[in-house]
Amino acid sequence: xxxxVDFERNMINGNCDFNFYKMNAFLKEISNxxxxxxxxxxxxxxxxxxxxxxxxxxKKMIKENREKLISTKIVNKKELWNGSSSGSTGSPxxxxxxxxxxxxxxYNYDSYYKYCGCDLxxxxxxxSGVKIVPFNRERPPYWLYIDKYKQLQxxxxxxxKNTFNHYLYAFKRSGADFATGFPSGWSALAELMIxxxxxxxxxxxxxxxxxxxxxxxxxxxEQAFECPVYQTYGLGEVGMCAVxxxxxxxxxxSSHYVEVVxxxxxxVIDGEEGEIVVTDFNSTNYPFIRYATGDLGVMYHNxxxxxxxxxxxxxxxxxxxxxxxxxxxxxIKRLTLIMKPAVGVKESQIIQVARDKIVINVVPDQNFVEGxxxxxxxxxxxxxxxxxxxxxxxxxxxxxxSGKLKFLVRKI
Numbered sequence: 001x002x003x004x005v006d007f008e009r010n011m012i013n014g015n016c017d018f019n020f021y022k023m024n025a026f027l028k029e030i031s032n033x034x035x036x037x038x039x040x041x042x043x044x045x046x047x048x049x050x051x052x053x054x055x056x057x058x059k060k061m062i063k064e065n066r067e068k069l070i071s072t073k074i075v076n077k078k079e080l081w082n083g084s085s086s087g088s089t090g091s092p093x094x095x096x097x098x099x100x101x102x103x104x105x106x107y108n109y110d111s112y113y114k115y116c117g118c119d120l121x122x123x124x125x126x127x128s129g130v131k132i133v134p135f136n137r138e139r140p141p142y143w144l145y146i147d148k149y150k151q152l153q154x155x156x157x158x159x160x161k162n163t164f165n166h167y168l169y170a171f172k173r174s175g176a177d178f179a180t181g182f183p184s185g186w187s188a189l190a191e192l193m194i195x196x197x198x199x200x201x202x203x204x205x206x207x208x209x210x211x212x213x214x215x216x217x218x219x220x221x222e223q224a225f226e227c228p229v230y231q232t233y234g235l236g237e238v239g240m241c242a243v244x245x246x247x248x249x250x251x252x253x254s255s256h257y258v259e260v261v262x263x264x265x266x267x268v269i270d271g272e273e274g275e276i277v278v279t280d281f282n283s284t285n286y287p288f289i290r291y292a293t294g295d296l297g298v299m300y301h302n303x304x305x306x307x308x309x310x311x312x313x314x315x316x317x318x319x320x321x322x323x324x325x326x327x328x329x330x331x332i333k334r335l336t337l338i339m340k341p342a343v344g345v346k347e348s349q350i351i352q353v354a355r356d357k358i359v360i361n362v363v364p365d366q367n368f369v370e371g372x373x374x375x376x377x378x379x380x381x382x383x384x385x386x387x388x389x390x391x392x393x394x395x396x397x398x399x400x401x402s403g404k405l406k407f408l409v410r411k412i
Contacts, residue, residue: 062093116204119178123175125154128182132153143170179206208229259276270300336407338383349407
């Protein structure tokens with residue numbers, strides 16, 4: 001409990017610099033009690049380069065050693081949280097999570113909500129992938145109230161031009177003070193509200209999680225809901241590990257140690273892009289040490305000018321596995337540029353349905369120019385070469401089983 005209270009007190013002016021004593025105590029605990037990490041017995045950290053010699057933990061390694069990562073202190077697996085993350089290629093990652101890590105993550109969220117000006121004693125709205133009603137339900141409600149959290153839990157699956165007004169009415173009736181949840185859900189609502197000239201001004205703030213959010217989407221949500229939008233960064237495996245400040249940067253929480261590394265697992269210099277690697281200090285019963293997240297980011301260790309004095313990610317630029325496989329075997333990334341010629345597209349999604357076939361689904365705006373999609377396809381060919389390319393107009397984009405929305409889906 002002391003660590004949790006200290007974190008709440010120090011979140012704004014905390015220090016996430018490398019703590020050798022803390023790290024060595026953590027590694028000693030893990031190496032003595034987790035079979036997978038017996039290789040670290042007696043290993044001590046005296047410099048950052050020593051920590052960089054600790055092998056990265058990848059998703060593949062977790063899949064192959066899921067049980068070996070459990071601490072011998074765990075008598076019953078019910079002492080752990082049984083987790084599963086969405087897999088973009090249809091292969092979800094199954095893992096366990098230390099309940100102590102989850103408990104501290106909740107304290108971290110509460111601290112951040114306070115930082116964002118939200119009152120934890122007031123009601124809140126949440127939009128996420130929790131299945132509340134059948135997917136084919138055509139009439140509201142698409143939500144339920146959870147007394148324990150004073151939260152109106154709303155479905156991300158049912159937001160459309162025919163239902164968004166019902167959501168706004170439910171928000172108003174709830175008397176909620178602030179909101180949280182999937183950026184794609186709030187973005188979809190904001191787009192429909194702007195299209196119909198509507199605003200909603202009852203929230204102090206909206207705090208998003210689980211997905212990325214572009215600056216353009218963030219501005220539209222702020223316009224529609226007339227309140228600031230704050231983003232968080234984290235993963236189901238290691239929880240929330242960074243929060244956005246008023247400068248737009250993602251500051252690292254003291255509960256985690258975050259690196260940005262090259263392909264060899266060595267830290268890159270500030271300002272250089274690399275893979276985000278996370279160590280969760282509070283997960284001793286199921287450790288994530290130098291966990292390779294698959295996300296790409298850029299880190300800095302200077303003062304960004306806000307009141308949170310910790311290292312920060314200036315950008316989170318996508319996922320390493322966000323690519324399509326060309327016919328010649330090339331892995332092609334950064335496909336957001338394909339959509340640059342599009343006019344009047346609210347949202348888009350690129351789906352590789354076969355080795356030689358790409359489908360681009362678009363949600364059109366009022367000023368959608370169908371002819372611009374010809375330029376999109378021509379642009380796409382410059383990136384991906386000789387592949388079958390088609391596009392479709394859709395009302396909603398395809399979601400993953402978790403309810404998350406991905407720009408690129410690879411089904412091969």
